[in-house]
Amino acid sequence: MAETHEGDSRRDFLIISTTAVGAVGAACVAWPFIDQMNPAADTLALASIEFDVSTVAEGQSVTLTWRGKPVFVRHRTPKEIEEAQEVPLDDLRDPQADSDRVIKPEYLVLVGVCTHLGCVPLGQKVSDPRGDYDGWFCPCHGSHYDSSGRIRRGPAPLNLAVPSYEYISDTVVRIG
Amino acid sequence: MAANFSNPVVRWIDHRLPIFTFLHHEAHEYPTPKNLSYWWNFGSLAGIALVIMIVTGITLAMHYTPHVDYAFSSVERIMRDVNFGWLIRYIHMNGASFFFIVVYIHIFRGLYYGSYKAPREILWMLGVVIMLLMMATAFMGYVLPWGQMSFWGATVITNLFSAIPLIGDPIVTWLWGGFSVDNPTLNRFFSLHFLLPFVIVGVVILHIVALHRFGSNNPLGIDVKGQKDTIPFHPYYTIKDAFGLGVFLIFFAAFVFFAPNYMGHPDNYIPANPLSTPAHIVPEWYFLPFYAILRAIPDKLGGVLFMFGSIAVLFVLPWLDRSPVRSGQFRPIFKIFFWILLVDVVFLTWLGGKPAEGTYVILARFATAYYFIHFLVVLPALSIFETPKPLPKSISEPVLGAGGGFAGATAAPREKV
Ligand code: HEM
Numbered sequence: 183m184a185e186t187h188e189g190d191s192r193r194d195f196l197i198i199s200t201t202a203v204g205a206v207g208a209a210c211v212a213w214p215f216i217d218q219m220n221p222a223a224d225t226l227a228l229a230s231i232e233f234d235v236s237t238v239a240e241g242q243s244v245t246l247t248w249r250g251k252p253v254f255v256r257h258r259t260p261k262e263i264e265e266a267q268e269v270p271l272d273d274l275r276d277p278q279a280d281s282d283r284v285i286k287p288e289y290l291v292l293v294g295v296c297t298h299l300g301c302v303p304l305g306q307k308v309s310d311p312r313g314d315y316d317g318w319f320c321p322c323h324g325s326h327y328d329s330s331g332r333i334r335r336g337p338a339p340l341n342l343a344v345p346s347y348e349y350i351s352d353t354v355v356r357i358g
Numbered sequence: 359m360a361a362n363f364s365n366p367v368v369r370w371i372d373h374r375l376p377i378f379t380f381l382h383h384e385a386h387e388y389p390t391p392k393n394l395s396y397w398w399n400f401g402s403l404a405g406i407a408l409v410i411m412i413v414t415g416i417t418l419a420m421h422y423t424p425h426v427d428y429a430f431s432s433v434e435r436i437m438r439d440v441n442f443g444w445l446i447r448y449i450h451m452n453g454a455s456f457f458f459i460v461v462y463i464h465i466f467r468g469l470y471y472g473s474y475k476a477p478r479e480i481l482w483m484l485g486v487v488i489m490l491l492m493m494a495t496a497f498m499g500y501v502l503p504w505g506q507m508s509f510w511g512a513t514v515i516t517n518l519f520s521a522i523p524l525i526g527d528p529i530v531t532w533l534w535g536g537f538s539v540d541n542p543t544l545n546r547f548f549s550l551h552f553l554l555p556f557v558i559v560g561v562v563i564l565h566i567v568a569l570h571r572f573g574s575n576n577p578l579g580i581d582v583k584g585q586k587d588t589i590p591f592h593p594y595y596t597i598k599d600a601f602g603l604g605v606f607l608i609f610f611a612a613f614v615f616f617a618p619n620y621m622g623h624p625d626n627y628i629p630a631n632p633l634s635t636p637a638h639i640v641p642e643w644y645f646l647p648f649y650a651i652l653r654a655i656p657d658k659l660g661g662v663l664f665m666f667g668s669i670a671v672l673f674v675l676p677w678l679d680r681s682p683v684r685s686g687q688f689r690p691i692f693k694i695f696f697w698i699l700l701v702d703v704v705f706l707t708w709l710g711g712k713p714a715e716g717t718y719v720i721l722a723r724f725a726t727a728y729y730f731i732h733f734l735v736v737l738p739a740l741s742i743f744e745t746p747k748p749l750p751k752s753i754s755e756p757v758l759g760a761g762g763g764f765a766g767a768t769a770a771p772r773e774k775v
């Protein structure tokens with residue numbers, strides 16, 4: 183037995199290195215099969231839209247589609263703006279100042295997807311319930327959002343997301 | 359041990375591929391406890407339900423189009439234009455519900471008679487795996503018709519994964535193949551909905567291999583002591599299973615033909631609209647207890663953890679209930695708690711269908727707490743404090759008197775009997 187020891191350790195080395203190379207190889211082959219499920223190039227390419235916000239009358243909201251999701255554009259009334267600006271940040275679950283959520287205070291642009299489990303909150307139509315904070319109300323599990331789209335009550339952990347957008351002219355925004 | 363087949367063709371094949379010997383061994387002479395009650399019918403019923411789902415599913419797939427623009431219309435075409443399409447779809451739709459009914463009864467049978475205890479732990483755990491795979495399959499199947507419930511059910515359930523810290527959102531994007539539930543999601547769900555039932559078949563085979571190692575448990579929960587305690591599977595249990603199947607099919611047909619949409623939601627006959635969520639989204643009834651647990655917890659991540667935890671406790675159940683007595687018949691206190699658990703789960707099912715507000719949420723919290731207390735506190739405590747009733751010496755004893763007792767191996771692997 184003793185004389186085979188040296189051979190044993192060389193064999194161990196071969197086994198370990200072969201296994202290691204094999205494992206890395208398997209991981210390299212697995213990755214394409216995992217990554218194919220991520221958004222494809224054409225899905226990513228569709229990822230920006232333009233919209234003329236001056237078409238929305240004061241007090242009105244419109245819903246656009248961006249990346250398959252609803253985007254809310256609300257032309258806020260002075261009352262709604264004031265309410266949104268006056269809330270002390272300490273009262274908020276996900277504290278963020280209204281001024282950090284808008285470029286022009288009249289036009290609020292939001293991703294209309296509840297941050298709880300992804301339903302579309304109500305509040306876009308005049309007949310919709312708007313929750314207790316003059317914003318939106320998610321019927322799925324009862325989240326209330328305020329007139330800045332911030333979470334105020336219910337199970338949702340975060341504010342309605344503000345998509346990245348910019349004004350490419352005085353009234354036209356490009357989202358995405 | 360090759361059986362003696364009279365047909366020469368069968369003999370010729372069997373000599374080269376002992377498939378007939380195998381079947382004879384496992385489905386004909388297979389010694390089965392002679393005291394099995396009708397609660398033991400539900401395993402074979404579950405197997406038949408799986409076959410029904412696969413046959414109708416493959417047929418539906420011949421007419422179904424997995425594309426957001428065509429899925430809904432292709433299902434309507436199946437309903438209106440394809441010959442017998444309505445029948446095949448209604449069998450598949452109600453078959454899913456009946457599959458769950460059968461499997462849930464099968465599981466509660468196991469809970470009552472302690473079928474999860476040694477030496478059947480792996481058998482039990484494979485069963486829990488089958489249940490999880492069924493849930494995944496049914497969830498993805500429900501997305502295929504691309505109605506409002508399909509779409510919003512898919513949205514809410516996939517969003518559960520966003521509760522995972524840090525990697526939650528990339529995982530959800532990965533599951534969707536986009537930034538919302540959309541065509542790529544529908545395509546992959548169809549692919550997986552087609553695949554998973556066959557994975558279930560594989561696990562079912564393992565489940566049966568594990569079952570046939572020690573044979574069925576029985577209402578007394580004691581080990582088979584010898585030949586006197588068993589009868590061959592065929593014809594005794596084949597005929598009993600066939601009778602049970604007939605009764606099952608009466609109920610099943612009643613739903614398929616007279617109330618095909620009773621267990622569904624009318625909203626799913628409205629095409630999916632990604633811009634508008636229906637006012638009340640509820641999952642299919644068989645998910646309701648888990649949905650109630652999800653909503654009972656006021657925290658997003660917590661809700662998800664408790665929901666998956668409610669299934670995870672089943673995996674470790676054989677190590678939570680340490681009582682050496684299997685059958686609830688001989689466990690006076692356990693028996694009471696078993697029924698309370700059953701009522702608790704039915705209550706959770708009911709709560710899951712109610713809006714998540716006010717008292718419903720409070721009640722769901724109590725019911726959820728009780729569910730976990732049953733498994734994590736009551737069962738371990740009973741294993742220590744409960745005094746079981748005396749067990750009969752053998753399966754035959756209560757029938758044949760004292761002579762029924764056998765000296766012999768306990769829980770011997772069947773090969774040695
Ligand atoms: C474990 C077994 C299975 C379960 C629990 C199951 C469950 C479901 C459910 C709940 C639906 C939705 C029915 C509806 O509301 O319209 C569905 C649809 C569908 N399933 Fe399955 N299924 C199973 C096996 C299969 C198999 C093996 C195939 C074969 C490819 C298949 C193909 C389909 C198709 C094409 C649809 C869409 C048509 C429709 O919605 O009626 N299923 N399945």
Ligand code: FES
Pocket residue numbers: 296297298299300301320321322323324325336337338
């Ligand atoms: S998805 Fe909006 S509250 Fe749950």
